[in-house]
Amino acid sequence: MSARFRQASRLLNGLCLLEYRLLLVFLLLGVSISGWAQRRPHPAQNTWAADFAPVDEKIQQWIAKGYYPGASLLVAKDDQIIYQHYYGSYTPETQVYIASAGKWLAAATIAALVDEGKLRWDDPVVQYLPDWTDAKGQATLRQLLSHTSGYPDYQPKGNPRDDYQTLAESVKNIKPLPLEAAPGTRFQYGGLAMQVAGRMAELATGKDWEALFQEKIARPLGMQHTHFTPVDLGGGHSPMLGGGARSTLADYEHFLNMLSHAGTYRGMRVLSVKALAEMQADQVGKAEVKAKEFVEEVRGNTHRSLYGLGEWREELDAQGRAMLLSSPSWAGAYPWIDKTTGVYGFFLTHVDPSKTGATGFNSFLSSPALARFVREIVSNHIPPNPRGLPVKKGVADIGDAQLYYEEAGQGPALVLLHGHSFDRREWDPQFQALAKKFRVVRYDLRSYGLSSLPQEGREFLHAEDLHRLLKVLGIPQAHLVGLSLGGYVVTDFIALHPEEALSAVAASGDVYEKPGPEEPVTESEVRRRRSEIERLRQRGIIAFKEDWLVGLIKSSGPAKDNSEPLMRTMVGEWSAWQPLHVEPRLLLGTSVLTRLAARAVRVPYLLLTPEYRSDAGRENRAKLLTLIPGSRNLIIAKAGHVSNLDNPEGFTKAVLDFIAGVPGAPPADKRRR
Numbered sequence: 001m002s003a004r005f006r007q008a009s010r011l012l013n014g015l016c017l018l019e020y021r022l023l024l025v026f027l028l029l030g031v032s033i034s035g036w037a038q039r040r041p042h043p044a045q046n047t048w049a050a051d052f053a054p055v056d057e058k059i060q061q062w063i064a065k066g067y068y069p070g071a072s073l074l075v076a077k078d079d080q081i082i083y084q085h086y087y088g089s090y091t092p093e094t095q096v097y098i099a100s101a102g103k104w105l106a107a108a109t110i111a112a113l114v115d116e117g118k119l120r121w122d123d124p125v126v127q128y129l130p131d132w133t134d135a136k137g138q139a140t141l142r143q144l145l146s147h148t149s150g151y152p153d154y155q156p157k158g159n160p161r162d163d164y165q166t167l168a169e170s171v172k173n174i175k176p177l178p179l180e181a182a183p184g185t186r187f188q189y190g191g192l193a194m195q196v197a198g199r200m201a202e203l204a205t206g207k208d209w210e211a212l213f214q215e216k217i218a219r220p221l222g223m224q225h226t227h228f229t230p231v232d233l234g235g236g237h238s239p240m241l242g243g244g245a246r247s248t249l250a251d252y253e254h255f256l257n258m259l260s261h262a263g264t265y266r267g268m269r270v271l272s273v274k275a276l277a278e279m280q281a282d283q284v285g286k287a288e289v290k291a292k293e294f295v296e297e298v299r300g301n302t303h304r305s306l307y308g309l310g311e312w313r314e315e316l317d318a319q320g321r322a323m324l325l326s327s328p329s330w331a332g333a334y335p336w337i338d339k340t341t342g343v344y345g346f347f348l349t350h351v352d353p354s355k356t357g358a359t360g361f362n363s364f365l366s367s368p369a370l371a372r373f374v375r376e377i378v379s380n381h382i383p384p385n386p387r388g389l390p391v392k393k394g395v396a397d398i399g400d401a402q403l404y405y406e407e408a409g410q411g412p413a414l415v416l417l418h419g420h421s422f423d424r425r426e427w428d429p430q431f432q433a434l435a436k437k438f439r440v441v442r443y444d445l446r447s448y449g450l451s452s453l454p455q456e457g458r459e460f461l462h463a464e465d466l467h468r469l470l471k472v473l474g475i476p477q478a479h480l481v482g483l484s485l486g487g488y489v490v491t492d493f494i495a496l497h498p499e500e501a502l503s504a505v506a507a508s509g510d511v512y513e514k515p516g517p518e519e520p521v522t523e524s525e526v527r528r529r530r531s532e533i534e535r536l537r538q539r540g541i542i543a544f545k546e547d548w549l550v551g552l553i554k555s556s557g558p559a560k561d562n563s564e565p566l567m568r569t570m571v572g573e574w575s576a577w578q579p580l581h582v583e584p585r586l587l588l589g590t591s592v593l594t595r596l597a598a599r600a601v602r603v604p605y606l607l608l609t610p611e612y613r614s615d616a617g618r619e620n621r622a623k624l625l626t627l628i629p630g631s632r633n634l635i636i637a638k639a640g641h642v643s644n645l646d647n648p649e650g651f652t653k654a655v656l657d658f659i660a661g662v663p664g665a666p667p668a669d670k671r672r673r
Contacts, residue, residue: 153190
């Protein structure tokens with residue numbers, strides 16, 4: 001770390017102390033803290049000139065819905081805080097309970113004692129608690145901190161909540177509980193086992209937990225406002241090690257800074273490299289991992305090696321090394337380290353549970369989206385004066401979901417809808433070209449890219465998402481262009497909202513050959529899907545994606561070498577939510593034909609069929625063309641299923657020529673002919 005950076009840090013710390021003294025004066029004078037905080041400006045600090053607007057929009061929308069009273073976000077890269085912002089009622093002094101984000105702090109405290117030789121990772125519980133003579137006593141320190149000890153996750157219903165102020169009292173009430181699995185055989189995320197680990201540390205050192213944390217982690221890192229005690233008696237922030245910590249944005253940043261510098265902070269060694277490697281390594285091993293654990297839900301990753309010591313291993317590289325580490329909490333606080341970009345960040349907030357019930361908002365599963373957003377911003381950071389038209393990026397709140405979008409250009413609106421397993425980047429070859437004539441919007445459909453993941457069991461239609469997106473963006477009418485899944489959505493949309501479509505282009509997707517929402521998913525369908533999902537999980541999502549990609553490449557045209565790199569990137573980053581869940585009917589399916597006939601739709605409609613195509617759905621395709629007066633079918637030469645990538649110039653020309661024939665549309669550029 002540079003001398004200039006250390007000097008700046010000392011200056012900032014001094015300013016915070018001054019503000020604290022002012023706050024004490026205001027309190028003595030009877031001034032409201034909340035009123036004082038509201039009057040203080042806290043503009044975003046963006047030292048990297050990158051566009052963090054989509055992140056701001058996403059967080060602001062959560063706050064506007066009442067999920068959080070406020071929040072703060074810090075992002076650092078290469079020894080520099082590149083973004084810092086406070087939202088709602090939050091200020092630099094805001095200290096809140098961080099729930100499970102404290103698990104990372106707890107594991108680090110234990111690691112410091114292991115470094116000193118006062119504990120060993122494979123010490124059994126019975127070594128420190130000799131009266132634990134049953135199987136619980138054979139669980140190791142390593143298993144206690146990796147949720148593989150077999151202990152219950154929390155005190156069972158009917159027992160007092162584990163909000164004891166001492167670990168001695170806590171473990172006394174854990175001792176009578178039976179194991180739920182033999183140590184090392186099952187991963188079961190919870191908090192009770194960590195209490196026992198903390199008690200082992202107390203007995204090994206003769207010091208209480210808070211004193212150990214302050215000595216080994218908090219004081220060396222200057223975390224003056226981070227504590228595990230007293231334990232909150234209000235509920236939701238216990239047990240002590242697994243959920244009782246409280247902290248501030250700046251304090252936790254110091255901790256992440258240390259982890260990102262191989263255990264050193266401002267030149268001082270806090271944890272050994274060996275200790276960090278142990279914390280980040282796979283500690284689940286061969287233990288059973290149930291379906292829909294955190295990593296599968298937020299990243300679509302089905303790897304078993306999902307947890308280290310006090311931290312989740314969200315993403316791995318080809319060698320099985322953790323590349324995205326985190327410690328999320330039910331309250332919404334989310335610290336992470338992204339080794340792929342050299343970034344760490346912390347989202348500090350605390351959910352208001354009374355405001356989330358109606359929508360089913362889950363802060364534990366929602367906050368991790370920020371790591372993906374920040375990675376996108378950092379990875380695609382473009383210096384000033386980029387080539388092409390300026391691109392606006394944003395997040396549209398459509399009610400029960402947030403849709404990420406990008407737009408460029410001016411003129412009549414034109415919306416691009418991507419295919420299944422892809423995202424908005426599918427339209428890279430067309431985006432800027434079309435923006436020369438139109439206000440082009442491309443977005444990630446729900447459950448794809450940077451848009452919200454669905455909730456299993458909650459129904460929605462992609463076409464209705466598009467309808468609400470247009471309203472949010474203030475677009476009364478638009479030309480629509482979709483491919484594969486996007487093509488199905490385009491056809492559904494003109495059946496539901498024809499008055500909002502200036503024209504419609506559907507490529508490699510027109511009538512989805514399955515039932516629509518009028519036919520609910522049957523119990524037998526659900527059972528069959530559950531069986532398919534379990535087989536997929538056993539095989540692994542990576543193998544599934546590779547097979548899926550091979551199928552896409554085989555369906556490509558002669559220029560597959562041009563389309564494969566982008567397809568591989570998109571499929572690789574796809575959440576794979578769809579194959580891992582039982583989806584509701586998200587498309588109108590074959591019922592779209594009945595709806596089109598009933599409404600006598602007259603939207604200018606073009607089917608783009610690739611030269612290398614499948615004959616599947618030919619009968620319904622023919623019906624579709626007869627139902628929409630003036631509709632046409634055009635062949636895209638030298639192209640397969642993903643025709644806009646196989647033959648980008650031919651695809652773009654076909655779209656422009658078609659729209660040019662629509663009354664009131666911009667004329668085609670004659671130079672393209």
